[in-house]
Amino acid sequence: MGFNVRTLLFITRNEGKVRELEELGRAHDIVIKQVGYDYPEVQADTLEEVARWGALHAIEIFKRTFIIEDSGLFVESLDGFPGPYSAYVYKTLGNKGILKLMSRIKNRRAIFKSVIALCEPSHEPVIFTGSVEGEIAKKAMGKEGFGFDPIFLYDDKTFGEMRRDEKNMVSHRRAAMLKLIRWIVEHKDVYTI
Numbered sequence: 001m002g003f004n005v006r007t008l009l010f011i012t013r014n015e016g017k018v019r020e021l022e023e024l025g026r027a028h029d030i031v032i033k034q035v036g037y038d039y040p041e042v043q044a045d046t047l048e049e050v051a052r053w054g055a056l057h058a059i060e061i062f063k064r065t066f067i068i069e070d071s072g073l074f075v076e077s078l079d080g081f082p083g084p085y086s087a088y089v090y091k092t093l094g095n096k097g098i099l100k101l102m103s104r105i106k107n108r109r110a111i112f113k114s115v116i117a118l119c120e121p122s123h124e125p126v127i128f129t130g131s132v133e134g135e136i137a138k139k140a141m142g143k144e145g146f147g148f149d150p151i152f153l154y155d156d157k158t159f160g161e162m163r164r165d166e167k168n169m170v171s172h173r174r175a176a177m178l179k180l181i182r183w184i185v186e187h188k189d190v191y192t193i
């Protein structure tokens with residue numbers, strides 16, 4: 001994709017997310033620059049709503065173009081829990097707690113979902129979503145990545161056992177980021193980052 005290097009501000013305190021988006025952006029001449037700021041996360045039923053409210057809050061503060069990302073783990077047999085509450089559940093129950101909740105459950109199907117909001121002053125945020133299907137492992141495996149990675153089984157490995165480039169080949173964040181990049185490329189005549 002032959003367009004000039006652009007810098008995209010990414011408002012987050014999650015270094016793991018930054019490393020992943022940096023690597024994905026690099027392949028398309030997009031430089032991701034982290035801005036460490038905690039925007040308020042509203043309690044809402046969907047990641048899209050959480051991202052949209054975070055975006056509208058942050059745009060008042062930064063008054064320039066940036067992205068934010070909200071993500072979560074949706075476990076089918078737990079009716080999509082923890083979903084939009086993933087950050088809180090990770091902090092409180094952690095991987096151990098999820099494994100305990102799942103100890104007698106046969107259906108272990110789960111989805112990771114990522115929502116990226118591209119935000120510009122005076123515009124509605126543009127939302128890009130990506131997901132990946134996997135299973136909740138029987139035990140935590142691997143030390144790579146962050147959050148629920150060690151308990152999210154994709155094929156025969158957990159995300160915690162994959163190098164970043166391997167996870168970046170299949171992840172929910174990759175799917176959302178590629179949609180964002182496609183959007184930027186399609187709008188490059190009218191859109192400057």
Ligand code: IMP
Binds near residue numbers: 070112
């Ligand atoms: P938030 O997007 O900051 O609300 O946080 C979502 C939470 O979901 C994180 O704290 C992680 O625990 C979890 N999560 C989101 N994406 C991933 C991922 O790619 N790997 C592992 N855990 C994730």
